[in-house]
Amino acid sequence: MRLYLIRHPQPEVATGICYGRSDLAVPVERAAQAASALAPRLPRDAVLWSSPAARCAALAGLLAGALGTTVRYDARLLEMDFGAWEMQAWDSIPRSEVDAWAAGMTTYRPGGGERVLDVARRVKAFHDGLKTDGRDAVLVCHAGVIRLLLAAPAHDSPAGMAIAAASAPHRIAYGELVIADCATGC
Numbered sequence: 315m316r317l318y319l320i321r322h323p324q325p326e327v328a329t330g331i332c333y334g335r336s337d338l339a340v341p342v343e344r345a346a347q348a349a350s351a352l353a354p355r356l357p358r359d360a361v362l363w364s365s366p367a368a369r370c371a372a373l374a375g376l377l378a379g380a381l382g383t384t385v386r387y388d389a390r391l392l393e394m395d396f397g398a399w400e401m402q403a404w405d406s407i408p409r410s411e412v413d414a415w416a417a418g419m420t421t422y423r424p425g426g427g428e429r430v431l432d433v434a435r436r437v438k439a440f441h442d443g444l445k446t447d448g449r450d451a452v453l454v455c456h457a458g459v460i461r462l463l464l465a466a467p468a469h470d471s472p473a474g475m476a477i478a479a480a481s482a483p484h485r486i487a488y489g490e491l492v493i494a495d496c497a498t499g500c
Contacts, residue, residue, distance in 0.1 A: 315496040317444070318356055318452040319460045322369040323348045324488040330403050334427070334458070335395035340369045348489040349376035355491060356381060360450035365391035365459070373489075374454040381452075390440040393456035397427030419480035420473065430458075430480050434472035437462040445496075457486040464494060 323345055325338035352373075358381050364374035366387040374385045399407055407425075415422040420430045437459055444451055453463070458479070465478035486492065 315444070315448050316357075316360075316450045317463065317494040317496065318360065318450070319463060319492040319494060320352060320373070320452065320454045321457050321460060321486045321488055321490050321492075322365075322367070322373055322454060325369040328403075330405060332396050332399045332402050332404055332407065332425075334393045334400060334456075335367075336400045337368050340372045342372070345372040345376055348373050349380055352489070352491055353377055353380035356452050357450050358382060360452045361386065361447070362452045362454075363388055363391065364454040365389075365393070365456060367392060367456070370454045370456070377452065377454065388440060390436040391453065391455040391459055394424075394430065394433045394458050395427035397423065397425030399425030399427065420476040430476045431472060433458060434462050434476035434479065438466060438472045438475060441466045457484060460486055460492060464492070467494075467496075 323340045325333070325340050327333050327338050356377065362374060362378055362381065362383050363386050364370045366389055370391070371385070371387065378385045404412075411424070415424045420434075423429050441463060461479040461482050461484070462475050465475045465482070469475045469478055
């Protein structure tokens with residue numbers, strides 16, 4: 315089994331804005347460019363999953379057409395909810411709150427939203443279903459979710475996944491494809 319993990323294209327939002335769970339659109343041409351570049355690299359017989367967020371669904375819909383399949387949407391693939399921080403400039407969020415989150419990355423609720431541990435629990439439940447199914451899967455989702463999925467093979471618990479993902483540097487570009495070969499463990 316292989317997982318083809320795709321981060322959504324860059325949404326319509328100003329630089330420096332916190333937008334985890336916020337439902338932002340992607341320009342049609344940006345989604346079309348990403349789909350055109352990605353489709354030839356994806357297996358046609360894989361199950362196509364997507365976060366229901368508009369920035370993911372736009373790309374997933376185009377990929378479904380290119381691959382001759384349908385999209386399965388799953389809310390467990392949504393990005394973290396940053397509560398009151400959503401759509402705020404990172405620079406306007408009190409430094410003490412950002413520091414508290416950094417000190418307790420897996421347990422702190424930024425803006426009163428989700429903890430990284432909460433996100434890890436839902437992503438682990440989704441991942442466990444993929445393992446049971448055993449088929450190749452294409453997932454269009456978010457950087458945080460991808461980091462958790464990549465941490466899953468080495469960690470049996472959501473807490474382990476959360477710590478590993480929170481410790482990993484954020485290096486997943488918009489529209490990037492990351493392939494996880496589960497022959498070595500997923």
